[in-house]
Amino acid sequence: MEAPPDNDVLWARSLHFRHQDGSPGVAGVSLGVREGEILAVSGPRGSGKTTLLSCLAGLVPAQGGEVWFNSQAVHRMGPFARERLRRDRFGWIDPAPTLVPELNVWENTALPLMLRGTGRRRAKVAALEWLERLDVGDKARRHPAELLQAERQRVAIARALAPAPTVLFADEPTAPLHRADRAHVLRTLTTAARSHGITVVLATHDAETAALADRKVTLLDGRRVKTVHLPPVPEAEGRAECSLSV
Numbered sequence: 001m002e003a004p005p006d007n008d009v010l011w012a013r014s015l016h017f018r019h020q021d022g023s024p025g026v027a028g029v030s031l032g033v034r035e036g037e038i039l040a041v042s043g044p045r046g047s048g049k050t051t052l053l054s055c056l057a058g059l060v061p062a063q064g065g066e067v068w069f070n071s072q073a074v075h076r077m078g079p080f081a082r083e084r085l086r087r088d089r090f091g092w093i094d095p096a097p098t099l100v101p102e103l104n105v106w107e108n109t110a111l112p113l114m115l116r117g118t119g120r121r122r123a124k125v126a127a128l129e130w131l132e133r134l135d136v137g138d139k140a141r142r143h144p145a146e147l148l149q150a151e152r153q154r155v156a157i158a159r160a161l162a163p164a165p166t167v168l169f170a171d172e173p174t175a176p177l178h179r180a181d182r183a184h185v186l187r188t189l190t191t192a193a194r195s196h197g198i199t200v201v202l203a204t205h206d207a208e209t210a211a212l213a214d215r216k217v218t219l220l221d222g223r224r225v226k227t228v229h230l231p232p233v234p235e236a237e238g239r240a241e242c243s244l245s246v
């Protein structure tokens with residue numbers, strides 16, 4: 001076993017993961033992510049994007065293969081070491097916002113910073129700055145239940161960026177946003193990542209989102225492929241969909 005190349009902050013070799021019920025998640029995926037790079041992991045629904053990000057972030061232990069974060073072998077870590085790594089070095093954005101309902105918006109945003117040891121006052125200042133950047137600064141004292149789903153997602157993005165993680169795993173981060181808001185939020189996310197040197201692994205099935213990344217890897221049925229050719233939707237089916245959506 002060898003350590004990853006120096007310029008890769010994250011590196012995986014021949015990753016395998018099967019879900020508890022036997023569903024194949026990823027099967028033999030290898031990739032490297034360079035420091036400061038924005039890497040899109042694309043592919044259709046069910047292709048293994050979330051599973052891959054979960055293995056890379058140490059959320060689930062890979063059942064085969066290797067994951068390296070710099071010179072640390074994530075695949076050899078126990079649950080506590082992986083949890084510490086996630087807390088101190090990684091950020092995560094889910095497709096749907098998961099905020100602590102009892103805390104207000106700025107407290108939610110400041111939480112990862114405080115868990116890393118930042119004092120409450122400094123954490124609050126940072127949280128408020130990030131909330132402003134994500135256009136939800138005026139909601140800082142509200143509780144999650146008082147916000148729209150799209151606003152909660154902006155808060156979740158601010159919370160993930162506030163500690164300036166070394167690697168940010170963003171799983172369909174703009175899924176709950178309206179199309180018009182998506183581009184703006186994605187630009188804020190990618191600009192913030194670039195200006196703070198945050199490496200981003202961005203799972204998306206949307207080609208426009210993937211185009212914002214520096215590089216793209218594509219998955220199909222848990223494996224890396226060069227391109228995905230999906231069968232065209234028959235015209236009659238397309239018409240049926242249109243009439244249903246009216």
Ligand SMILES: Nc1ncnc2c1ncn2[C@@H]1O[C@H](COP(=O)(O)OP(=O)(O)OP(=O)(O)O)[C@@H](O)[C@H]1O
Binds near residue numbers: 051
């Ligand atoms: N918790 C789970 N238990 C069992 N099977 C799962 C679980 N999560 C995902 N799978 C299965 O693993 C495979 C990969 O799913 P995954 O969610 O990683 O794909 P994805 O590309 O992220 O899809 P989506 O875009 O829909 O989120 C799919 O066949 C899926 O049904």
